[in-house]
Amino acid sequence: MDCLFGTCLDGCRGITCSFWKDDWTSLGPLIEITGVSGPRISGLPEDSVVVDAIRDGEWWLSRSRSRNSTISLLKQCLPSADIIDPSREDDKFLWKIGDSPPSSKFSASSTWHFLNPPGPAVFWHESVWFKGAIPKHAFITWVVARQSCFLIIMSQTFEQMDEANRLSTWNGYVDWRNRPALRGRHGSMLAASFVLVVEVLENLAFLANASNLVLYLSTKMGFSPSGAANAVTAFMGTAFFLALLGGFLADAFFTTFHIYLVSAAIEFLGLMVLTVQAHEHSTEPWSRVVLFVGLYLVALGVGGIKGSLPPHGAEQFDEETPSGRRQRSFFFNYFIFSLSCGALIAVTVVVWLEDNKGWSYGFGVSTAAILISVPVFLAGSRFYRLKVPSGSPITTLFKVLTAAFYAKYKKRRTSRNVVTCHTRNDCDDNVTKQNCNGDDGFLGSFLGEVVRERESIPGPLHCTEDQVKDVKIVIKILPIFMSTIMLNCCLAQLSTFSVQQASTMNTKLGSFTVPPAALPVFPVVFMMILAPTYNHLLLPLARKTTNTETGITHLQRIGTGLVLSIVAMAVAALVETKRKHVVVTCCSNNNSSSYSSSPLPITFLWVAIQYVFLGSADLFTLAGMMEFFFTEAPSTMRSLATSLSWASLAMGYYLSSVLVSAVNFVTGLNHHNPWLSGKNLNQYHLERFYWLMCVLSGINFLHYLFWASRYVYRSNQG
Structure with a gap:
């Protein structure tokens, strides 16, 4: 019949539209053009949808050299493969009845009249009911058939909609009403x-x-x-x-x-x-x-x-x-x-x-x-x-670790002999289990006991291989997390000594006096400029240079932030040395003491330099940490893993306070003056403290390189 389905040509997905039977090219169903032998000759099954005909962004016939007339005809009929876009919205079906233009609305009455053309009109007063040409059973049969046709058509439509929805749902996700996303x-x-x-x-x-x-x-x-x-x-x-x-x-x-x-x-x-x-x-x-x-x-x-x-x-x-x-x-x-x-x-x-x-x-x-x-x-x-949500990740973590300790303890108690493979099947099974554990040294061997000794582990402690792999990933990202705490310790200086440095300097910009407490504006503004610059200039350039999807890896990005923090601490030490030199010069010229509260003849913008470096380090490291933890963590604990970025910041603040107290304690031994104490900042040895932070940051970076160079991304694991 001529009552056909067709699809919109602009940006369809092609996941429900029939390649051969639907009018999606505006030329009519392709099977009517090629004949019933078209699917067999072209190699594309008759029940295929449009997206099945796409191979690497081209029609499956694009590279065919066959001179068969059917294949040549198909090449001429097919539009550009660009109209099929998997990211666009679902296929839209239109009703075409006879010669009428396609419409998005289905009319049961129009469809019925097309399938059953009405005869000449007979008015009721010209033919009495149940007499003459219209018997009672014929009328009732017609009514039932009409309703059945409508129900069949609608049920088929709903089945197609349900299938389309099933294919296009996000697995493991719901919307805010708890329906499939x-x-x-x-x-x-x-x-x-x-x-x-x-x-x-x-x-x-x-x-x-x-x-x-x-x-x-x-x-x-x-x-x-x-x-x-x-x-x-x-x-x-x-x-x-x-x-x-x-x-x-x-x-x-x-x-x-x-x-x-x-x-x-x-x-x-x-x-x-x-x-x-x-x-x-x-x-x-x-x-x-x-x-x-x-x-x-x-x-x-x-x-x-x-x-x-x-x-x-x-x-x-x-x-x-x-x-x-x-x-x-x-x-x-x-x-x-x-x-x-x-x-x-x-x-x-x-x-x-x-x-x-x-x-x-x-x-x-x-x-x-x-x-x-x-x-x-x-x-x-x-x-x-x-x-x-998929249950407590902490429970999984402790369950796997407890099972691993139990298996290790059980194995040492029951036997100290070397286990050999008595049959070829036993050897193959053993090798398979070892391959599942991966080549992770002690960690792989330790957690691998959960798989190898599964039969000896009590039922409540039984773990799947996926759970073991998830825990292994979490343990492997913890050293990366620990390596970022020192950077956040450096960032804590933004709100302490750096502000005090600026308060002793000339804070005027022309006729405007900048409050020292407003210094954090500099890294904030710089980060606001650097973030879009990185997205739209640096990242595309890095992708072209490295020919990779990410441009630079997450760990390289975190490492860049750690290097910038080292530079920032070195700059801070040099700026403080310069400021102290100005203090000495002013005291010698004016015969005054270093306790003077008058501003020094040096602009506070020198301090802003270290703010810029620390702001850049924060951008690279914090964004890199969030993306790294979210991407690498198991899907069941991504929110918890991403929160490690904030936990690193908290531990950095605490470490900063501990470090200041420790430095004062150690440098104050043997009746020496502590580095970070005095009547005012000019009596501090702040430059030495900054150099210490620089050295500690350098050692921390080497510690980071040790773990980062051995880390294998999930996407690279077999």
Whole structure:
């Protein structure tokens, strides 16, 4: 019959459209052009869909040299293979009835009349019912047949739609209503863009308080300078460490979508408490209790957001395709860009409000920012795809390790003899099990016992080979994680000694005086410039140079950040040496002491140089860590692994405090003056401390190279 299906020619996917029987070329069904022998001659089965005819981006006949008339005819009839785009939306079918133009609407009555052309009209008054030419049973039979035809057509249509949906769903992902996520509808850069906007607002709310919190605690709440510094360090370290909790919950029991919403509500509640507390202006003990309740509610909320938001954005991309992996890399770079945007607003606009209008205004802006972020996040709900939680990754980790220890202990107790293969089958089975464990030295041998001694392990400790491989991957990325802590220890200097250095220098730019506390603006602005530059200039150039998909590997990117941190510490030491030289020169010329509080005749822009290097190091390393941990970690623990980036930052802050105390203790032995103590900064030996940081960073880089050179990416493992 001439009642046909056809498909849109512009950007179809070709996964449901029949190659031979549907009118997808506008020339009619191809089987009517080639005849029934077309499928046999061309080698393409009759039940093939359009996408089956594509081979490496071309029609399967494109390279054929056959002179067969059917094949030559097909080459002339086929349009460009570019119209088949797997990334586009599903095929759209149109109804074509007879000579009428195709339509997207199905009309049962028109189809019925085409299949059963009506005869001459007979009015009811000219032929009485059930008499003459229209018997009762014939009429009823016609009604039943008409309804059956409609139901059959509709059921076939629904079956085709169900098949298309089944083929186009994301395996292991659901939408926000817990329905299977669909390709072309859920995920992609559009969904991730909502995450980037939310991160601007969230980081604004967090850093607006953290950047100026020391001043608030010391001037308004009656804390000592050291007490205020310790309170802020504990607050920020706790917030970053709690990212591990947020990542764990997202992997084990909830989705990243739900963890973000709960965490945002907790942070909003904490900011509300801080706003009310700041409005009271009280230093009573109860006010401090309210203060710390608000601070640690904020820390809990920030931890949940840090642990869920980056992996939520990264989950929106298809890692099975090169374009999806490239977009995911872009996302992590722009995530750092969003962090910087929020930080820039926080350390400029919000800090100015706190200093000039009152602390309640600053806390109020932070509260409003986190409140606005929630509807922005929810606006992208219909585009998100959510990874289905797969149980506690910590349970799997401890289960595999416990099974490995048990198997090792059991093996040593039962026998110390060398196990030999008595039959060829035993040898083959043994070799297979060894190959499954991989060539990972002690780690592979230790965890391999779980597979080799499976029969001797109690039932509750039985583990699959996939679980063993997942734990092996987690253990292998831990040395990389440990190697990044030293860099974050260097970054901690941005908010301590570097600001104090700038406060002794000339901070004027023309007629404008720059507050020393505003120095973090320099690395933030530089990161905002470098992130898109890296994405659109450096990365494409690296891809052309290396002829690889990533341009530079994740570990090379992290290593670049570590090298930049070494350079930054060397620059900081040289700048401090120059500043101390200016101090000595001024003292000798003016016959004054080094205790003078007047600004030195040297611009603070010298200090900004080390900020630029540290900002670059942060961009390369933080984005590289996030992408590395997310990509390499097992799919069941990606949120937790990504949270290691924030845990590294927290440990860097703590290590910085420990390192300063240790240096003062060691250098103060035998009645010497500690390097980092004195009546003012001019009495410090800060340049020596910076050189020490430079040397430690260099040693840490060698430690990193040891592990990075031995790491094998998951994509390169057999």
